[in-house]
Amino acid sequence: MESDRKLVLDRRSLLLGSAVLGSAAALGVAAPPRAAAAVPGFPTFHRVGAALDKSALAYNPTNELIFPSIRNVAGKVRNPLGNWYMYYAPHDPPGGICLAYADSLDGPWREYSGNPVISRTWSPHYSVSHVSSPHAVWNAADNRLYLYFHGENTTTRVASSADGRSFTYEATVLTTAMMPRDVTETSYARVFPHPTKSDTQIMLFMGMQAGTRKIFIGWSNRLTSGWQFKPQPLISPAAGEGGQLSGAHYWSRNGGGHVVYHGGSGSMHVADVGTSFDRENHLGVLYTEPQATRAAAPSFAEEGGRLYMFYEAGRRGNTNIAVARTS
Numbered sequence: 001m002e003s004d005r006k007l008v009l010d011r012r013s014l015l016l017g018s019a020v021l022g023s024a025a026a027l028g029v030a031a032p033p034r035a036a037a038a039v040p041g042f043p044t045f046h047r048v049g050a051a052l053d054k055s056a057l058a059y060n061p062t063n064e065l066i067f068p069s070i071r072n073v074a075g076k077v078r079n080p081l082g083n084w085y086m087y088y089a090p091h092d093p094p095g096g097i098c099l100a101y102a103d104s105l106d107g108p109w110r111e112y113s114g115n116p117v118i119s120r121t122w123s124p125h126y127s128v129s130h131v132s133s134p135h136a137v138w139n140a141a142d143n144r145l146y147l148y149f150h151g152e153n154t155t156t157r158v159a160s161s162a163d164g165r166s167f168t169y170e171a172t173v174l175t176t177a178m179m180p181r182d183v184t185e186t187s188y189a190r191v192f193p194h195p196t197k198s199d200t201q202i203m204l205f206m207g208m209q210a211g212t213r214k215i216f217i218g219w220s221n222r223l224t225s226g227w228q229f230k231p232q233p234l235i236s237p238a239a240g241e242g243g244q245l246s247g248a249h250y251w252s253r254n255g256g257g258h259v260v261y262h263g264g265s266g267s268m269h270v271a272d273v274g275t276s277f278d279r280e281n282h283l284g285v286l287y288t289e290p291q292a293t294r295a296a297a298p299s300f301a302e303e304g305g306r307l308y309m310f311y312e313a314g315r316r317g318n319t320n321i322a323v324a325r326t327s
Helices: none
Strands: 045-050 066-072 084-089 098-102 132-139 144-150 155-161 168-175 183-193 201-209 212-220 245-251 258-263 268-272 281-287 295-303 306-313 320-325
Touching: 045 306, 066 295, 066 306, 084 132, 144 183, 155 183, 168 183, 168 201, 183 212, 183 245, 201 245, 212 245, 245 295, 258 295, 268 295
Parallel strands: 066 132, 132 183
Antiparallel strands: 045 320, 066 084, 084 098, 132 144, 144 155, 155 168, 183 201, 201 212, 245 258, 258 268, 268 281, 295 306, 306 320
């Protein structure tokens, strides 16, 4: 229906992501190590701990967890399991979009017994080696949650749900065929309200162009159709960023117009792109993981006057979801 397609995003529920696992004490961290922010005007995050115990999960086919997306679902989805939902996934085959839930921002996070909520085969829509990189958006126009995910790496899809657990397939929203010929991957998409156009959303995603992973941008006034994509990259790797970029998240604070992403260097970086997305000023490192070898795919949340960052920590193939927060 038309109401299912029009965008009326709840900006408070998006709020750069929403939720957090728990206190340092609850996670057994006596003195969380700090990671200094090198970007003026941006906060300093310190690691709290891991969001999930991988050894205790019923669904953990590859011992890797990536790309957290956390939403406040209280008063939104039907019959919520808790006040907060966190979507995540393995990446390597078979992948699978998973759900964890919590009653409070302090956790504990519980694994949903029906994982994966979206698998690599969904007849008659697709059959692929894996699905991964979930990103959830709540749409107040039709009281449904829209979940973006990739599979294969050339294709980004979207499904919707009234309860956040049982999904209806909606559409393919992005493929490499919609991009220039030298773009051979289109994945890791996140969707946010446009900072100056109330009827428009933007999509930040990774595109591999001529062997280099860069951040690209698209826009639409619908969640499931009408997407247009800029053929040129929004952000390309700069010196010190490791030559490859991915996991972009729009940063609406500080006046907006910034993107946080991770590079092949293993750290998270910030670029100023402007609220018209017409510039590319690399500002520096936002966060470096103090325990693992890599920090990637951030999702931000606020509670109790603190800003939290959920992210994937560790080498690819052995990642877990970690949590950092401001003081």
